[in-house]
Amino acid sequence: MAKLRKKARGAKQISPAKIVADEARYMMQTYRRPGVVFTHGRGTHLYDSHGREYLDFLAGIAVNALGYANPRIVRVIRREAGRTMHVSNLFHNPYQAPLARKLAEWSGLDRAFFANSGSEAVEGALKLARAHAHARAGSGGRQTRILALENSFHGRTFGALSITYPEKYREPFEPLVPGVEFVRFNDMADLEAKFDETVCAIIVEPIQGEGGIHLVSDEFWQRARELATQHDAALIADEIQAGLGRTGRRFAYQRFSLPPDIVTVAKPLGSGLPLGAFLASDEFASAFKPGLHGSTFGGGPLVCAAALEFLSVVEEKDLLANVRERGTEIRAGLKKLATRFDFIREIRGEGLIVGIDLSIEGGPLVKDALRRGLLINCTHEHILRLLPPFIISRRDVSEFFSKFERVLAGAAKSARPSAAAYDAKASAQPMALAAAR
Numbered sequence: 215m216a217k218l219r220k221k222a223r224g225a226k227q228i229s230p231a232k233i234v235a236d237e238a239r240y241m242m243q244t245y246r247r248p249g250v251v252f253t254h255g256r257g258t259h260l261y262d263s264h265g266r267e268y269l270d271f272l273a274g275i276a277v278n279a280l281g282y283a284n285p286r287i288v289r290v291i292r293r294e295a296g297r298t299m300h301v302s303n304l305f306h307n308p309y310q311a312p313l314a315r316k317l318a319e320w321s322g323l324d325r326a327f328f329a330n331s332g333s334e335a336v337e338g339a340l341k342l343a344r345a346h347a348h349a350r351a352g353s354g355g356r357q358t359r360i361l362a363l364e365n366s367f368h369g370r371t372f373g374a375l376s377i378t379y380p381e382k383y384r385e386p387f388e389p390l391v392p393g394v395e396f397v398r399f400n401d402m403a404d405l406e407a408k409f410d411e412t413v414c415a416i417i418v419e420p421i422q423g424e425g426g427i428h429l430v431s432d433e434f435w436q437r438a439r440e441l442a443t444q445h446d447a448a449l450i451a452d453e454i455q456a457g458l459g460r461t462g463r464r465f466a467y468q469r470f471s472l473p474p475d476i477v478t479v480a481k482p483l484g485s486g487l488p489l490g491a492f493l494a495s496d497e498f499a500s501a502f503k504p505g506l507h508g509s510t511f512g513g514g515p516l517v518c519a520a521a522l523e524f525l526s527v528v529e530e531k532d533l534l535a536n537v538r539e540r541g542t543e544i545r546a547g548l549k550k551l552a553t554r555f556d557f558i559r560e561i562r563g564e565g566l567i568v569g570i571d572l573s574i575e576g577g578p579l580v581k582d583a584l585r586r587g588l589l590i591n592c593t594h595e596h597i598l599r600l601l602p603p604f605i606i607s608r609r610d611v612s613e614f615f616s617k618f619e620r621v622l623a624g625a626a627k628s629a630r631p632s633a634a635a636y637d638a639k640a641s642a643q644p645m646a647l648a649a650a651r
């Protein structure tokens with residue numbers, strides 16, 4: 215026992231430099247990481263191995279909606295870890311059905327299937343749409359095509375990758391799943407031209423996340439809904455990044471008047487534990503019979519208990535109101551900054567999913583933000599993305615602006631030889647920080 219304890223202590227003492235070196239030597243090099251090792255977090259802040267503090271406006275890519283070390287989540291995980299972490303889906307567990315019921319209440323759909331990640335939820339949703347089409351009398355097996363949108367991101371597994379738009383993700387792994395076509399974003403004529411009786415599903419992110427925070431228009435959604443109904447195809451909403459409260463609504467599609475048939479969720483659901491799900495109306499869900507789909511780990515007791523607690527915290531603390539209020543403050547502050555920094559082209563988003571579209575490269579700004587103790591992210595080379603936890607306070611918003619303004623000022627200086635012109639413009643404008651308060 216003493217030996218074990220010593221070993222565990224030893225593991226903790228590995229130096230950050232050694233961790234970074236071992237990553238470079240022993241891990242497949244699929245990520246480009248800065249040399250920071252995060253050791254713990256509390257609320258909206260993370261701490262690295264040197265004890266430096268960072269304001270986290272990325273939340274583990276939209277996962278840590280309750281921030282770090284939320285006492286209620288920690289309590290539930292500790293409790294369940296001491297009971298059963300896993301029993302398999304051959305048996306009932308106390309939390310899976312209550313979680314399915316809760317998600318049905320939140321979404322207005324009827325049934326859930328639990329998986330382990332976003333990509334896996336997308337795979338299941340596609341399989342369900344195909345199974346539904348095959349089960350329909352008279353489809354003659356021809357109703358197999360899947361429509362997705364240009365600029366989409368749905369995941370890295372083969373099915374999810376096949377409906378993900380950027381070629382850089384797809385091409386190295388071809389051939390992919392056949393029968394996929396991409397519709398131009400918000401283009402009704404293209405949608406109508408590509409949607410016919412051979413389509414079994416159209417998948418839409420109501421707000422494109424990785425694609426750069428673009429909102430699907432009401433008209434486009436409405437027409438996709440009509441065409442899906444007309445052809446008995448599934449309208450699938452991929453809510454993995456924008457769903458479960460991030461827009462200030464339970465689901466991003468709830469800003470439209472009509473619902474989808476199938477919804478995928480993941481990221482914040484397990485409060486940091488891996489959990490994905492797809493939800494469906496009875497009409498579509500009934501296409502799955504025992505044995506048609508399954509998962510060893512999906513929806514285990516530990517992770518479902520954590521997910522139930524997450525949804526309760528969001529409800530009891532009225533976090534959707536906080537998401538809306540802080541999101542409005544952030545976008546207003548950013549719009550003020552855009553009047554001073556002309557390389558900010560546009561501010562987009564809803565609630566706490568925010569895109570800052572730049573006319574310059576975003577990567578250096580992300581690096582500078584990290585240096586200043588602020589975590590943000592960049593997508594499509596020039597769109598800064600903010601995905602802060604739902605629990606951020608007005609103080610956190612002020613801290614964000616005081617750091618981010620310096621990042622922008624630094625970028626302005628290096629983007630322009632004539633810093634004097636920028637400085638003159640800056641001094642003529644009120645501080646965005648004050649505006650954001």
Ligand SMILES: Cc1ncc(COP(=O)(O)O)c(C=O)c1O
Nearest residue numbers: 331332333367368369423454455
């Ligand atoms: C909209 C959307 N769908 C699917 C995925 C894939 O999820 P995961 O990385 O959990 O497989 C992501 C991940 O970023 C996403 O944003």
